[in-house]
Amino acid sequence: MAKVTIPADQQAEHFQISPDYVRISMAAAIELGLKPGRIERAACDCINLLQNYPEGCYANCTYCGLARERPGMPEDNTFIRVGWPLYSTDLIAEKIAEREAKKEVGRVCVSQVQDHRANADMMEIIRRVHEKAPQVPIAALVSATLLNEAKLIEIRDAGVDIIGIGLDGATEEIFDEARGKKTRGPHKWDYHWEIIRMARKMFGPMNVNCHVIVGLGETDRDLFNLFFQLREEQIAGYLFAFNPEPGTATQDLPRQPLDRHRRVQLVKYLIENYELSPAAITYNEAGGLSKLDAPETMLDEAINSGLPFMTNGCPDRHGVMACNRPYGSYRPSEEYRDYPFVPNAEDVTIIRGQMRLDEVWAKSISAAQ
Template sequence: MGDSGRLESPDFVQTSLAGAMALGLEPGSFYRNAYPGSLNLLMTYQDGCRANCSYCGLARERCSAPAENTFIRVKWPVYKLAAIIDILRRPPQAAASKVQKLGRICISMITHPRAADDCINIVRQLGKETQLPISVLASPTVLADAVSFFKDIKVAGADRVGIAVDAATPELFSAMRGVAVGGPHRWARYWESIEQAVTVFGCEQVSVHLIVGLGETEQAMVQAIARANQYGAQAHLFSFCPEPGSKLGSQEPPSYGQYRRIQLAAYFLNKKQITIDDFEFNSQGKIVGYGRSLDAILGDNLAAGEPFMTSGCPNREGCVACNRPYGNERPGPILRNYPFRPEAGDILTIKGQVWDE
């Protein structure tokens, strides 16, 4: 049970509120039936995360009282890992319908000295006791030997790795996560770890998380996405949304236009439909063209809204499992990442936003 009987990893984990609802551990319903396809688990320690990222609800120097802390603006209840495994092991006919929709497990490390060893332990238990594919969102800062760690979690049962670079440039990374805020993270180490993860897991099996709206230009974000692709990784996007109690708690999210243009950029680059040389930028670094018309590049996929759906790790059938319902905003009629296929009315709204400021 962690140290001294505390509710800590590896015996305990936090789940997203959506994950707890899918497991039947919390009451609630999903707006527009957007059930989560991935069970997101967050490692937990009584003394918390040692990082100090300015946009994060887990930051060491967050302004809120511990009892009020949230992550991605919701509570993450703590459960015994064995209890979660017991629910996941139930035969299909005995499992709740929401559990049956889960197609993957994602374990998120936090910046803590015990996190690496405990993460391997958690992956081993889930890999042995469940049939779901497993991803690990790794924290490079706590990995003494990243290659060995990646090999260990692969042997334990993980098939994919994610690394949250978040900020698009080294200057923003330092300002938001590194020296400027008294944080331990370093830009070079993160990108080195991405390269090392690809050597262990292979191309397209590693993801790089990037947050749109931390102050970068669109051109800088496109360059970060292209860099991830050059390393053999896929880029998955998040839209900045202010976390209460964080240092950026009063900052506005990016405009819909900015986010839509970067969604299209990530979709095109991840799928190798265009290259970075095809992009057209104005003097402020805003995307003003993709080399060809959107209809010419996308065809039916534009009508289906695919570039605007959440991108993430897949289930065993190759469909996105990590759809993260409402991870970027509260449920409502206009969404940044659609956790389901957009309907005709959604597509009309999206098309009207692409070239907005």
């Protein structure tokens, strides 16, 4: 990325930066009436905010449009494919309060980037939103690299009830390649886990989540092992779909085939909701799912509910999933990767066709007979 020559302490005079300005997801901007448009088949129940600095982010994750070594200026960049418009934090806080007065806002999420100002600015953004809309639950999507125990306490005391952590890579090797030492980035796998477990102790079961990207080169075994571990530790795992971002180091890496994504979604759901055991899964030599040994009734119930294929995200104040991120994993004209609403019977028929479950499951029936 082009180097910004204006020193940090003078940047507020030249750029619209945090904490006075924040980026907002396009879906949330539409929901708050800041942008025209309509979200197909879904409301956007979570207002996702992202810090803004002229340098983007000082980390260097290979797949991210904000990464330090990505070409161009951050203003030209996109983040998870759809533009994130920039507004004054006070205006966004007012709009959140306005919308809350008419119809509950499910949640607000403040995301950090890697920057020396990010901790103080996140606290200030949270303070401004909380002051205007105190009933709205707030999540902090943090950069673990910036945190320690005292900072986590500060975040909790500011009224944040859920911590999200971008682990993104399913294993240490994938993490190192995509975000860690191999990228000359600052992130460390072990320290991420230290902060995840510290937060889990402080915020309680299922109030800490790890974002995990499907499609960074990991195997099904890598993902499923992580899901079993997260279940064990009562930490939520939220799936994201890799999308190649133009200009990033992974711009030519293909997206995952949809059948794989659907099977990963299904197995994750069975692990989390049906106590699926590791013994029910057989892998091929490459670590891919080759056989799923699960009763037909369980599979039918799970698939027909449509729930495994929905976006994974933090809940609202009633425990209902709020962070549904419309257009987060697909473009408006594309098929859904995750559904920001409960898929209906017609959607489930499409999902079944995409998943091609018989390829791994039919063998399981014959093996069980």
